[in-house]
Amino acid sequence: xxxxADTRAGGTRSEGAQGAGPQGGGARSGSAAPPLLEVRxxxxxxxxxxxxxxxxVAWVKAVDDVDLHVRPGEVLGIVGESGCGKSTTARLxxxxxxxxxxxxxxxxxxxxxxxxxxxxxxxxxxxxVFQDSYSSLNPRLPIEETIMFGxxxxxxxxxxxxxxxxxxxxxxxxxxxxxIRRYPHELSGGQRQxxxxxxxxxxxxxxxxxxxxxxxxxxxxxxxxxxxxLALRRELGLTYVFISHDLNVVQYMSDRVxxxxxxxxxxxxxxxxxYERMQxxxxxxxxxxxxxxxxxxxxxxxxxxxxxPNPINPPPGCRFHTRCRFADDVCRRAEPRLAPVQGAxxxxxxxxxxxxxxxxxxxxxxxxxxxxxxxxxxxxxxxVGSGHGLAPG
Amino acid sequence: xxxxxxxxxxxxxxxxxxxxxxxxxSRDATVQAVNSVSFTLDPGEVLCILGESGSGKSVTLRxxxxxxxxxxxxxxxxxxxxGRDVLAMSERALADxxxxxxxxxxxxxxxxxxxxxSVGRQITETIVRHEGxxxxxxxxxxxxxxxxxxxxxxxxxLRAYPHELSGGMRQxxxIALALSCRPSLLLADEPTTALDATVQIQILLLLxxxxxxxxxxxxxxxxxxxxxxxxxxxIAVMYGGRFVETGPVGQIMRDxxxxxxxxxxxxxxxxxxxxxxxxxIPGSPPDMTRLPPGCAFAPRCRYAEPRCEAPPPAVDLSPxxxxxxxxxx
Numbered sequence: 001x002x003x004x005a006d007t008r009a010g011g012t013r014s015e016g017a018q019g020a021g022p023q024g025g026g027a028r029s030g031s032a033a034p035p036l037l038e039v040r041x042x043x044x045x046x047x048x049x050x051x052x053x054x055x056x057v058a059w060v061k062a063v064d065d066v067d068l069h070v071r072p073g074e075v076l077g078i079v080g081e082s083g084c085g086k087s088t089t090a091r092l093x094x095x096x097x098x099x100x101x102x103x104x105x106x107x108x109x110x111x112x113x114x115x116x117x118x119x120x121x122x123x124x125x126x127x128x129v130f131q132d133s134y135s136s137l138n139p140r141l142p143i144e145e146t147i148m149f150g151x152x153x154x155x156x157x158x159x160x161x162x163x164x165x166x167x168x169x170x171x172x173x174x175x176x177x178x179x180i181r182r183y184p185h186e187l188s189g190g191q192r193q194x195x196x197x198x199x200x201x202x203x204x205x206x207x208x209x210x211x212x213x214x215x216x217x218x219x220x221x222x223x224x225x226x227x228x229x230l231a232l233r234r235e236l237g238l239t240y241v242f243i244s245h246d247l248n249v250v251q252y253m254s255d256r257v258x259x260x261x262x263x264x265x266x267x268x269x270x271x272x273x274x275y276e277r278m279q280x281x282x283x284x285x286x287x288x289x290x291x292x293x294x295x296x297x298x299x300x301x302x303x304x305x306x307x308x309p310n311p312i313n314p315p316p317g318c319r320f321h322t323r324c325r326f327a328d329d330v331c332r333r334a335e336p337r338l339a340p341v342q343g344a345x346x347x348x349x350x351x352x353x354x355x356x357x358x359x360x361x362x363x364x365x366x367x368x369x370x371x372x373x374x375x376x377x378x379x380x381x382x383x384v385g386s387g388h389g390l391a392p393g
Numbered sequence: 394x395x396x397x398x399x400x401x402x403x404x405x406x407x408x409x410x411x412x413x414x415x416x417x418x419s420r421d422a423t424v425q426a427v428n429s430v431s432f433t434l435d436p437g438e439v440l441c442i443l444g445e446s447g448s449g450k451s452v453t454l455r456x457x458x459x460x461x462x463x464x465x466x467x468x469x470x471x472x473x474x475x476g477r478d479v480l481a482m483s484e485r486a487l488a489d490x491x492x493x494x495x496x497x498x499x500x501x502x503x504x505x506x507x508x509x510x511s512v513g514r515q516i517t518e519t520i521v522r523h524e525g526x527x528x529x530x531x532x533x534x535x536x537x538x539x540x541x542x543x544x545x546x547x548x549x550x551l552r553a554y555p556h557e558l559s560g561g562m563r564q565x566x567x568i569a570l571a572l573s574c575r576p577s578l579l580l581a582d583e584p585t586t587a588l589d590a591t592v593q594i595q596i597l598l599l600l601x602x603x604x605x606x607x608x609x610x611x612x613x614x615x616x617x618x619x620x621x622x623x624x625x626x627x628i629a630v631m632y633g634g635r636f637v638e639t640g641p642v643g644q645i646m647r648d649x650x651x652x653x654x655x656x657x658x659x660x661x662x663x664x665x666x667x668x669x670x671x672x673x674i675p676g677s678p679p680d681m682t683r684l685p686p687g688c689a690f691a692p693r694c695r696y697a698e699p700r701c702e703a704p705p706p707a708v709d710l711s712p713x714x715x716x717x718x719x720x721x722x
Contacts, residue, residue, distance in 0.1 A: 081589035081590065081591065082589055188677040188678070189446075190677060191677065218445035218446055218616065218678065219445065219616070219618070219657060219660050219661050220445065220656060220657060220660045220673060220674035220678075221673075221674075221677065221678075222660070222662070223659075223660035223661075223662065223671040223672070223673035223674070224660075224673040224674075224675070226662065226671055226673075227670055227671050227673055230670075245589070245590065246662075247590070248661075248662045248663045249662050251663075251667060252662045252663075252666055252667050252671075271667070285591055286590060286591060289590040289591045289593070289594040290590065290619070291594070291597075291617070291619025291620055291622060291623045292619070292622065292623065293618065293619055293622055293646070293661075293663060294622065294646070295622050295625075295642045295643045295646055296643065298622070298623055299594055299597075299598065299623060300598075301598070302591070302594050302595040302598055303591065303594070304591045304595075305543075305595065306545070306561070307559040307560065307561040307562065307589075307592055308589065308591070308592075310559075
């Protein structure tokens with residue numbers, strides 16, 4: 001009944017398939033390719049209002065000076081616990097909410113929030129899939145109409161859009177004959193998420209932002225959808241930003257992983273570096289909090305005590321210092337900045353850039369920009385030149 | 394099938410469920426949520442019911458305490474807790490059982506607490522109501538409980554209202570409330586699912602420790618294999634309202650015999666699978682209003698054969714390992 005829910009992504013991309021997309025699978029092909037998406041100093045602080053005058057009494061620093069880039073064909077995973085800012089980052093990248101500061105560059109061109117035409121084009125090339133598969137579909141439209149909607153808005157004729165919708169159904173493993181006239185409530189969660197992926201692909205985007213896109217699915221269905229996503233990426237040369245709280249899924253999907261904590265990037269690097277040679281004490285804690293899956297080797301002690309602090313007015317200095325067992329005086333005073341791991345290299349040709357104190361120069365140097373596949377960490381204890389020259393060693 | 398003479402024998406189980414069946418009826422459909430589930434639980438044992446959404450795991454747990462909506466649900470079978478027949482109990486007797494013998498914790502701690510009273514007041518009230526001790530004594534015990542579940546500055550937290558606590562603290566407070574009358578059985582319905590990873594592991598380890606110290610039996614419902622492995626002595630895998638496989642946790646993880654259990658384990662992602670295609674289970678979970686008379690998993694099972702159209706037999710591979718599949722026979 002559920003149709004061929006397997007990993008077939010066998011559809012062909014007809015006319016206009018090129019979409020200027022780069023060839024897929026280029027993920028590990030060195031760091032030469034210029035980034036498809038690049039973000040610098042991205043910031044979003046939400047005001048907290050209170051009191052009888054409804055004044056702003058505090059700020060939630062949801063995203064605080066985040067830098068990242070995504071190369072064509074790669075999967076960048078973003079992990080972190082609730083309130084770390086990963087979903088806000090996604091919304092900022094899509095320009096669904098307005099950033100307080102920061103520059104977003106897509107395919108070499110600066111995206112300007114007040115350039116309506118430019119934004120529209122960027123939104124065509126960058127699409128998003130959300131966690132809640134039901135609320136992202138119009139309950140009153142047959143799913144076919146939902147999928148046709150985007151292309152029609154962008155000037156495709158109804159007939160061509162319908163044709164395209166059928167192709168997309170096949171592409172995501174749903175039999176068009178069986179499904180196109182259905183309404184969202186007539187589908188299972190996994191099928192609805194396939195429809196959402198089809199909707200996202202309708203405009204032939206180059207980059208998909210998947211925000212907890214498989215988190216609400218049962219494990220057996222989650223595996224189907226992950227297989228589908230990887231097949232689509234291969235066939236269509238897509239680039240993903242894959243956001244999840246599930247470390248196993250992120251490890252499985254990603255080429256590089258970015259770890260966030262209270263609005264800050266604490267560590268970023270190739271997946272193997274993050275999972276096997278993690279440097280930040282928070283990354284370490286997060287990874288050792290994963291259930292062991294082996295009844296003979298159960299977790300013996302929790303890596304951290306207490307809950308993550310409230311993102312309203314986060315702690316000064318390193319935001320993790322309140323829970324960090326290595327925390328030192330410098331951690332309470334100075335905010336560490338992303339810098340190459342000490343004794344770099346770490347296996348992945350870390351280009352050891354940044355030098356001893358290179359990180360201090362925010363504008364001049366290109367130290368932070370051209371980070372290739374290197375492994376960066378924001379920790380006074382573990383990074384070279386994490387800032388302020390206060391760090392020991 | 395027929396009820397055996399209860400209790401007796403060498404070591405009587407704390408919980409005995411036989412042919413527990415739950416249907417939900419509405420005007421246009423009947424949901425066969427739980428279909429003839431039977432199991433026993435020894436004192437001090439931890440059983441995890443592992444299943445995906447809609448498999449009937451939470452309904453099974455609620456049925457044990459008769460917490461299902463009375464008019465729309467139909468519960469049959471036999472349930473004994475501590476030798477007492479739960480289905481024959483009066484509401485009054487049931488309320489006593491719920492506080493003293495059996496504690497419950499849920500995914501969402503806000504449902505366990507009344508938002509308008511302080512946490513301390515709710516815990517002391519429970520102790521006073523069930524144990525008939527004075528208020529000062531009850532307050533002392535409440536403080537002790539908060540310490541036990543490792544809530545920092547417990548004296549201050551006693552005066553806090555539920556909404557003033559963070560998610561992890563609230564979950565700890567709910568555990569304190571559930572343990573306030575020293576139950577011999579704790580029923581836990583996905584208590585860590587809404588928590589962040591670093592908090593989840595703390596709560597799991599806390600539960601494990603309290604369970605050992607107090608010698609409590611626990612029935613823990615979860616959809617997460619990893620969580621089950623951290624806490625269970627025994628796992629019952631549920632699909633389509635049935636226990637399709639039960640066995641000691643080591644056996645289930647190392648040698649799963651039901652095709653669904655195997656599928657569940659192979660489709661649970663872990664890092665070493667990187668670069669390989671996941672062995673997903675095709676299709677979707679069954680429609681519980683239209684369950685086939687035979688094996689509910691057969692439509693998704695790659696080993697399905699004509700015999701699967703009849704109800705699958707429960708095959709005992711060993712005294713502790715049961716599989717409900719024709720191929721195991």
